[in-house]
Amino acid sequence: MASRDRLGTVSAFFREHPRLRTLAIAGPPAAILVVFFALPLVAMLVVSFQTGQIGGAWTLENYRGFVGSETYLTVVWRTLLLSAQVTVIVAAIGYALAYSIVRFSRRTTLLLLLVILPFWTSYIIRMYAWINILQSGGVLDSLLGLVGLPAVGLLYTETAVLIGFTYVWLPLAVLPFYASLSSLDPDLIEASKDLGAGPIRTFVSVTLPLTATGVITGLVLVFIPTFGSFITPRLLGGTNNIMIGMVIENQFKSAFNWPFGAAIGMVISAVVVVLLVLATRLGGDLLGDGGEPS
Amino acid sequence: MSGRRTISRAIERFVHSHAGQLAGIVMIAVLGFLWLPIGVLVFMSFADGGVLSFPPDQLTLRWYGVFLENEAARSAIVTTLTISVPSTIITVTLATMTAYAVDRYGFRGRGTLQLLSTLPVVVPLVVTGVALVLFLDGTLGLPDYLSVVLAHVIRTIPFATLVILPTFVRFDRGLEEASKDLGADELATFRQVTLPNVFPGVVAGGLLAFTLSFNEFVYTYFVKGSGDPTLPVYIWNQIRYNVTPEVNVISVVFLVVAVTLVLVAVSLTRVELLTKR
Numbered sequence: 001m002a003s004r005d006r007l008g009t010v011s012a013f014f015r016e017h018p019r020l021r022t023l024a025i026a027g028p029p030a031a032i033l034v035v036f037f038a039l040p041l042v043a044m045l046v047v048s049f050q051t052g053q054i055g056g057a058w059t060l061e062n063y064r065g066f067v068g069s070e071t072y073l074t075v076v077w078r079t080l081l082l083s084a085q086v087t088v089i090v091a092a093i094g095y096a097l098a099y100s101i102v103r104f105s106r107r108t109t110l111l112l113l114l115v116i117l118p119f120w121t122s123y124i125i126r127m128y129a130w131i132n133i134l135q136s137g138g139v140l141d142s143l144l145g146l147v148g149l150p151a152v153g154l155l156y157t158e159t160a161v162l163i164g165f166t167y168v169w170l171p172l173a174v175l176p177f178y179a180s181l182s183s184l185d186p187d188l189i190e191a192s193k194d195l196g197a198g199p200i201r202t203f204v205s206v207t208l209p210l211t212a213t214g215v216i217t218g219l220v221l222v223f224i225p226t227f228g229s230f231i232t233p234r235l236l237g238g239t240n241n242i243m244i245g246m247v248i249e250n251q252f253k254s255a256f257n258w259p260f261g262a263a264i265g266m267v268i269s270a271v272v273v274v275l276l277v278l279a280t281r282l283g284g285d286l287l288g289d290g291g292e293p294s
Numbered sequence: 295m296s297g298r299r300t301i302s303r304a305i306e307r308f309v310h311s312h313a314g315q316l317a318g319i320v321m322i323a324v325l326g327f328l329w330l331p332i333g334v335l336v337f338m339s340f341a342d343g344g345v346l347s348f349p350p351d352q353l354t355l356r357w358y359g360v361f362l363e364n365e366a367a368r369s370a371i372v373t374t375l376t377i378s379v380p381s382t383i384i385t386v387t388l389a390t391m392t393a394y395a396v397d398r399y400g401f402r403g404r405g406t407l408q409l410l411s412t413l414p415v416v417v418p419l420v421v422t423g424v425a426l427v428l429f430l431d432g433t434l435g436l437p438d439y440l441s442v443v444l445a446h447v448i449r450t451i452p453f454a455t456l457v458i459l460p461t462f463v464r465f466d467r468g469l470e471e472a473s474k475d476l477g478a479d480e481l482a483t484f485r486q487v488t489l490p491n492v493f494p495g496v497v498a499g500g501l502l503a504f505t506l507s508f509n510e511f512v513y514t515y516f517v518k519g520s521g522d523p524t525l526p527v528y529i530w531n532q533i534r535y536n537v538t539p540e541v542n543v544i545s546v547v548f549l550v551v552a553v554t555l556v557l558v559a560v561s562l563t564r565v566e567l568l569t570k571r
Contacts, residue, residue: 011479019401021480026395026407029388033410033451036444037422040429044421047428054432097324100317111321113560118328120502121552122509124526125545128533129331132338139334170328198306199313228418231511235533245420252516258428265424272418 041269048262062263072247076267079244082158083226086165090173090222091215093166098177099207102184112178119171126168127235134160134236156238164232169225173218180214181207213283220279228268244268332549339542361543370528371547377439377514377524378507381446385507386500388447389454390492394484397462415452422448423516430517438519445513450503457502457563461495494562501559505552 014021048063050056066072101111118126133139136153144151154160184207192202208215230245237243244264251261309316342352361367392411396404414422426448430441465488473483489496511526518524523531525544532541 011481014480018399022395022399022401025391026399026401026403029392029395029411029451030403030407032388032444032447033407036426036430037414037448038410040422040425041417043429043433044425047432054428093324096320100320104314104317105321111325113557114325115328117553117556118332120505120509120556121332122511122526122529122545122548124511124530124533125335125548126331128529128541128545129335131533132334133331167327167331170324198303199309200302200306224416225418228420230420245418248420248424252424252427258432261424262428265421268418268421272416272421276416 044262044265044269047259048266050259052257052259054258056259062260065260066263066267072264075242075244075247078242079227080271082161082165082241082243083223085162086169086226087219087223089162089166090169091219094170094173094218095177095215097170098174098181102178102181103186108182115171115174119168123168123231124235127164127232130160130164130167130236131155134163155236156240158237158241160236161233161241164236165226165229168232169222172221172225176214176217176221177211178214180211180217184210216279216282220275224272224275227271335542335545335549338539339546341542343539357539357543361540361547364540367525367528367540367544370523370525373522374508374524374526377442377446378504378510381443381450381507382500382504384443384447385450385454385503386458386496389451389458389499389503390496392451392455393459393462393492394488396459411455412452414448419512420516423513426513427516431519438517438521441517442514442524445517446507446510449510449513450506453506454499454503457499457559458492458495461492461563465491498559498562501555501562505555505559508551509548 014024047054049058049060051059051061097115101108101115105111131138134153135141135155136151138153138155141151141153154163188206188210189202192206193199197205228245229243230249233241233243234246234249244267248261248264248268251257251264255261339357340353340355342354342356389411392407395401396408423445426441426445430436430444436444469487469491470483473487474480478486509526510524511530514524514527515530518527525548529541529544532538532544
């Protein structure tokens, strides 16, 4: 009973001080996110300007070392190209799937579940599955052998990396594509066809432009994590397909040059920020949360 | 010119009359692509040789036995749970508070709070992972366990909020007004009226947060020192240095955990909720 009285007092107090009440409810999650998410990112920025170790003297050396190295610039370029390729492949396949589900299937819930379930299983496990499929003498080679084709042994090639990324990001792109396609008014498509446009013409001049928001969201959602990835190239790409994320991993796991790793982290962040600004300008809804617009 | 036009007409007509079949082919091909690797894993876990071969060799439960007797794998599961359970509880509490505040109150910083709780999904994992180890470990010098739990909280908050916030938004606030008109204060109203109504959404958010935390690799890999590995870190080491057939069994464990929890979560809310970002 005493505790109930105390709770009553708390309630009364907050009724009289609505701003404190808001602070008591919104404050803890805000504090956690600021201290353990925003501040670490600031710390990374600070450390990237220090020499050798945390708390070292101020320097631009980490950035100079990065920009001045042809090896690292090549890695960044390769990472950009690969991410762009992955994004285009995933967008094409993902859009075709989302479109098929929305326009031609009644079992939408089941199909969506089949798309998202693989996404919720361990990323590493999914890569491991592809190691088994792509390695020389693996599942793919055995299947090719059964139909009399020569083995390809794709593991540790760029193709393997592309397949791996396509596999993990497909669900991520299908979801925003599905969301914008399912909110598209089917009457608009019918109207276009009534006016004499064929299905392809209708798609290019009606469907695609009207789902641009979802498309842009999906593109960025695929590009960003690909650009920062190290697991897929490490497990499927071997040593010939170094991506920028692997260079960071290296700084923290074997070279132990944290400030240099932090500087590369900032380089990736810069790319991400540019993309987010660009996407938001173009009408993407990346930071939307499914709630009411504020 | 007219020849090309005829061809494009012909293509349009073909697509028009075969649209359903084309869509069917796309769905079967892409879903096959998504599920085939998972089928391969499940199959391998039962294969006697521990690898997939054609024709398939004998099926066995041997590797499941080996897995159950593997001290390292068992302790990795325990380590994972001692991190995932508390971080899920913290995440659900924080996400519910965020959802309540954002849905009910207009306040300065409301947009910022929403942005902050979504942002961890957008920032590449490796970037946040690096930032977390620099700050939690390097600057604050927090103990390993605490750092990892906090990292998991940051990783899971966006997903939990994403599921919990819409259930608050959908909830009919007339019921709360009625409760308050009948004399209940805000806290009692929350406990007796609001919470029971949004509870399925909160549980769904928690299940997804737990699934994510159970699978979490990148943050853990950066933040956690060399002590007891979590299951994803354990399996990473196995894959990189010495694959043993139990890895296949562990894959199936991951699969069962994820599929079960996500299916329960989906049954508690709507699958569409998971399609929103």
